[in-house]
Amino acid sequence: MILSAPALAQAPAADAAAADAEQGLGEIVVTATRSAQSIQKVPISMQALGAEKLQERQVKGLSDFAALLPSVSFEGIGPGRNTAFFRGIVPAGGAYASVGYYLDDMPITGTEVPDIHAYDLERVEALSGPQGTLYGAGSLAGTIRLITNKPKLDKFEFGYDVEANKYGKGDFGGQLESYINVPLAPTLAVRAMGYYRRDGGYIDNTPNNGTFNDGSSSTLTLGDNNPNTSYTLDNSDIAKDDYNTIREFGGRFQLLWQPTEGWDITPEITAQKQVARGYFGYDPRVGDLEVHDYDQTKNDDRWYQAALSIHGHIGDWDIVSATGYFKRRTRTLNDYTYYTVTYDGFGPGYESYLQFFDNCTGSGASQQCQMINPTQYYHADTHRNKFTQELRISTPKDWPFDVTVGGFYQRQKNELNTSYAIRGLDTITGYTATGGGDVAGGLIGVPAMYGITYDDDGNPVFDTSDVINPNGNPLGTMILGTQAVKGDAFYYVEQDQLYHDKAIFAEGHYNITPTLKLTGGIRYFWTDYKVRGFAGVAGSAAGVGCTTPLPDDERLTCVNTNPNAADGTGRYKEDGETHKVALDWQFQPDKMVYFNYSTGFRPGGFNRPLRIRSLGKIVNVAPFKSETLTNFEVGVKTTWNNIFRFNAAVYYEKWNNIQYGVVVSGAQGAGMTGNAGKAEVKGIEYDADLRLGKVTISTSGAFNDAKLKGDFCNFALNTETESIAQLSSCTLGEFVEGSSPPTPQVAAANGTRLPRQPRFKGTTSIRYDTDLGDYAAYIQGAALYQTGATQDLNVESNELLGNTKGFVSFDFSGGIKKDNWSVTLFLQNAFDKRGQLTRNTFCSIDFCANSSRTFTIKPQFFGIRFGQKF
Numbered sequence: 001m002i003l004s005a006p007a008l009a010q011a012p013a014a015d016a017a018a019a020d021a022e023q024g025l026g027e028i029v030v031t032a033t034r035s036a037q038s039i040q041k042v043p044i045s046m047q048a049l050g051a052e053k054l055q056e057r058q059v060k061g062l063s064d065f066a067a068l069l070p071s072v073s074f075e076g077i078g079p080g081r082n083t084a085f086f087r088g089i090v091p092a093g094g095a096y097a098s099v100g101y102y103l104d105d106m107p108i109t110g111t112e113v114p115d116i117h118a119y120d121l122e123r124v125e126a127l128s129g130p131q132g133t134l135y136g137a138g139s140l141a142g143t144i145r146l147i148t149n150k151p152k153l154d155k156f157e158f159g160y161d162v163e164a165n166k167y168g169k170g171d172f173g174g175q176l177e178s179y180i181n182v183p184l185a186p187t188l189a190v191r192a193m194g195y196y197r198r199d200g201g202y203i204d205n206t207p208n209n210g211t212f213n214d215g216s217s218s219t220l221t222l223g224d225n226n227p228n229t230s231y232t233l234d235n236s237d238i239a240k241d242d243y244n245t246i247r248e249f250g251g252r253f254q255l256l257w258q259p260t261e262g263w264d265i266t267p268e269i270t271a272q273k274q275v276a277r278g279y280f281g282y283d284p285r286v287g288d289l290e291v292h293d294y295d296q297t298k299n300d301d302r303w304y305q306a307a308l309s310i311h312g313h314i315g316d317w318d319i320v321s322a323t324g325y326f327k328r329r330t331r332t333l334n335d336y337t338y339y340t341v342t343y344d345g346f347g348p349g350y351e352s353y354l355q356f357f358d359n360c361t362g363s364g365a366s367q368q369c370q371m372i373n374p375t376q377y378y379h380a381d382t383h384r385n386k387f388t389q390e391l392r393i394s395t396p397k398d399w400p401f402d403v404t405v406g407g408f409y410q411r412q413k414n415e416l417n418t419s420y421a422i423r424g425l426d427t428i429t430g431y432t433a434t435g436g437g438d439v440a441g442g443l444i445g446v447p448a449m450y451g452i453t454y455d456d457d458g459n460p461v462f463d464t465s466d467v468i469n470p471n472g473n474p475l476g477t478m479i480l481g482t483q484a485v486k487g488d489a490f491y492y493v494e495q496d497q498l499y500h501d502k503a504i505f506a507e508g509h510y511n512i513t514p515t516l517k518l519t520g521g522i523r524y525f526w527t528d529y530k531v532r533g534f535a536g537v538a539g540s541a542a543g544v545g546c547t548t549p550l551p552d553d554e555r556l557t558c559v560n561t562n563p564n565a566a567d568g569t570g571r572y573k574e575d576g577e578t579h580k581v582a583l584d585w586q587f588q589p590d591k592m593v594y595f596n597y598s599t600g601f602r603p604g605g606f607n608r609p610l611r612i613r614s615l616g617k618i619v620n621v622a623p624f625k626s627e628t629l630t631n632f633e634v635g636v637k638t639t640w641n642n643i644f645r646f647n648a649a650v651y652y653e654k655w656n657n658i659q660y661g662v663v664v665s666g667a668q669g670a671g672m673t674g675n676a677g678k679a680e681v682k683g684i685e686y687d688a689d690l691r692l693g694k695v696t697i698s699t700s701g702a703f704n705d706a707k708l709k710g711d712f713c714n715f716a717l718n719t720e721t722e723s724i725a726q727l728s729s730c731t732l733g734e735f736v737e738g739s740s741p742p743t744p745q746v747a748a749a750n751g752t753r754l755p756r757q758p759r760f761k762g763t764t765s766i767r768y769d770t771d772l773g774d775y776a777a778y779i780q781g782a783a784l785y786q787t788g789a790t791q792d793l794n795v796e797s798n799e800l801l802g803n804t805k806g807f808v809s810f811d812f813s814g815g816i817k818k819d820n821w822s823v824t825l826f827l828q829n830a831f832d833k834r835g836q837l838t839r840n841t842f843c844s845i846d847f848c849a850n851s852s853r854t855f856t857i858k859p860q861f862f863g864i865r866f867g868q869k870f
Contacts, residue, residue: 034320050122060197061116062113070702077855080274082112090754090756099144100131102143102145103146105322109138119177119179120179125147151191151266157181157869161175161178192251194250197246197247204290205293213283214285222344246274250273250274262312265310269307293337304327319391338850340376351431356371357372357431365446379418392405400510404506410501410502414496419492421487492535506523507580517585519582523579525577572604572606578601581598600630602626604657606623633651651684652682655680659675660794672724676708682705707751712752712793713729714745747795775816781810791840800849801845808833809857823865825865
């Protein structure tokens with residue numbers, strides 16, 4: 001738990017603020033267990049960031065509040081493209097998220113969750129450890145809940161906040177936020193919130209000046225040894241300072257109706273649009289806060305969530321119904337040039353991946369065409385639609401025990417349209433045949449008459465017996481047509497995914513004695529998953545009898561998801577249960593010790609077959625298994641004289657069948673999900689608050705020792721069975737026979753540290769409240785600190801990415817308030833440190849070793865905020 005003195009902007013007046021400063025610590029009421037109670041009475045390790053804390057620490061979205069939660073880490077490449085983790089449980093594959101992400105009672109669970117704007121929130125709750133009993137399969141490792149302020153029937157409220165800010169060496173930004181609460185009748189009220197935000201950038205996309213980030217020439221040889229074929233990468237047309245800007249706006253509307261005593265009906269809709277440009281990480285090889293991007297990077301993320309909450313009573317029974325519909329569309333552009341560089345690095349024989357021609361003169365055998373820019377870029381249009389319904393019934397409060405039982409249903413449909421593309425590929429005249437760049441006497445960009453083969457010495461030669469174009473030139477090397485799969489995509493993914501989740505659950509409490517309480521819970525669930533579509537290159541489409549390019553105006557005309565099924569659909573279904581048992585002893589009214597045993601579950605899934613270039617065919621890939629997490633936790637929650645609060649938990653977690661994404665050698669960069677084995681996590685979490693008159697000191701931290709138990713054997717192609725599977729046994733230092741490039745048998749050895757989670761992470765703040773005449777004032781200093789972390793479970797991949805380093809950064813803020821207005825000055829990362837959070841790459845690091853970026857805390861960031869409350 002993270003608590004502080006009430007923020008100045010919320011204090012009613014200077015004298016009241018001064019009086020409040022002399023009082024003890026406040027209390028936060030949470031609903032983590034689906035019922036309202038003090039956080040000090042909840043027998044699980046959790047933290048709560050109240051509205052005051054969110055405002056005073058300048059929290060705007062996921063990356064901001066994750067920094068204040070010691071057990072939470074995350075990975076990603078920018079707003080709306082980040083995924084959170086708890087306690088080092090960091091899966092790198094699978095169809096489901098490992099952390100639940102909720103807006104009020106509605107799940108927005110998934111990977112790369114939207115960056116929900118943090119304004120007019122009551123609090124953010126972070127529940128560590130498996131929460132499967134009440135929150136389902138998407139909460140394997142923990143749950144994050146954003147709780148909004150609700151309409152009030154008894155008073156009118158209006159407020160606004162205006163902020164101007166700037167990154168130290170970067171650009172200016174600002175935001176405008178406002179809310180209003182209006183009682184319309186004794187039983188009817190509405191509340192609305194709206195905002196606009198612009199963040200200035202701080203990453204510079206600098207001109208590459210003819211070199212890569214390692215200083216080598218940026219001239220590509222284009223897959224052959226021919227000096228007449230080359231292309232020099234130049235990003236000067238899109239080079240720009242402070243290019244990673246954010247523009248977003250959104251709002252929320254809520255209505256509260258009490259049709260009769262004891263019944264609340266609350267419809268609500270939240271909507272947001274966010275456009276983030278550029279990368280939010282930098283490349284130290286280029287320079288401080290600098291990158292070399294050769295194409296546009298942009299994420300246009302728009303979503304809304306409509307929800308209906310009904311809370312009432314039938315007799316003495318408490319009933320809650322929560323219905324929600326979530327719709328999200330993301331349109332993404334991303335530079336993918338380093339994949340082209342990877343193809344180029346493979347050497348001769350890759351001409352057909354790199355040499356494309358258009359802008360021709362002449363015709364027939366005398367036609368001569370010019371080479372186009374061969375670099376790849378990524379564009380995607382993804383639609384997500386989710387319907388959720390939950391019903392909970394609780395027993396009467398005068399019973400000797402209380403039980404909540406419920407049912408849950410969720411249907412989610414995702415539509416993926418993803419292109420790894422080359423601009424103009426769909427309109428090219430032709431491309432160089434494999435070996436055409438080095439065939440003796442070959443003419444580049446001229447239509448070929450003959451095919452090309454290789455002699456006994458491995459040299460390319462014209463095969464005069466293979467006439468591919470009677471009108472071509474006998475020395476031509478260009479095959480007419482395009483390698484585009486659909487549109488300008490060289491590699492295309494077009495899928496419909498359908499998820500169904502159903503569950504029944506129960507959780508109950510029984511007071512064995514007035515101070516000793518037993519809690520038990522169980523959830524039984526059924527989940528099924530279907531996927532149908534296409535993924536691959538033009539050769540993949542030809543392998544299932546499709547003609548390319550596929551039509552632009554129609555989806556799913558070619559299906560290769562599961563050739564073994566009559567309808568081409570990949571399917572997976574599973575059922576299971578999660579459970580928990582907790583015992584808490586309230587040995588004093590303000591002191592508790594507890595034990596919590598809980599389990600979590602993340603379903604397995606279907607793997608589509610993969611095309612192996614060396615075989616020229618598609619091979620089967622086995623499904624991946626479900627993973628489980630078992631948590632043993634002992635904790636204390638104590639308050640001393642209402643001026644000192646100390647909470648701590650010690651835990652041990654066992655993680656089985658870790659789901660991990662693998663790029664298999666020979667599969668042309670395509671991936672699958674497998675199970676990496678077992679791991680364990682040992683850790684300690686704590687938080688403390690001390691209030692001495694006008695001074696409040698708050699601190700929290702987490703230590704996690706997370707490591708692999710047993711060797712993680714790699715995945716490889718079995719040429720005899722023509723399938724891809726995990727090696728049944730593996731030896732450290734040995735390579736998979738016949739793999740190209742060579743694949744180590746052991747991806748990670750026993751004891752390898754789990755990635756992305758620092759061993760220690762913490763934050764401490766000191767706040768002083770005082771009066772300056774008629775003004776209430778405060779000043780606050782805070783420190784963020786964490787140790788370094790590995791970045792990938794696979795040891796070779798982690799060496800390519802590199803570990804992050806530990807850091808300490810300092811934030812300062814201060815403000816004054818009088819009557820209903822307040823002014824706040826803030827300075828974050830005061831000494832402009834590059835606190836490294838994660839290292840990532842959009843292109844798989846196995847192929848694009850030089851494309852990794854380092855994602856840090858914000859560079860120096862300062863501003864002024866003015867607000868009024870009515």
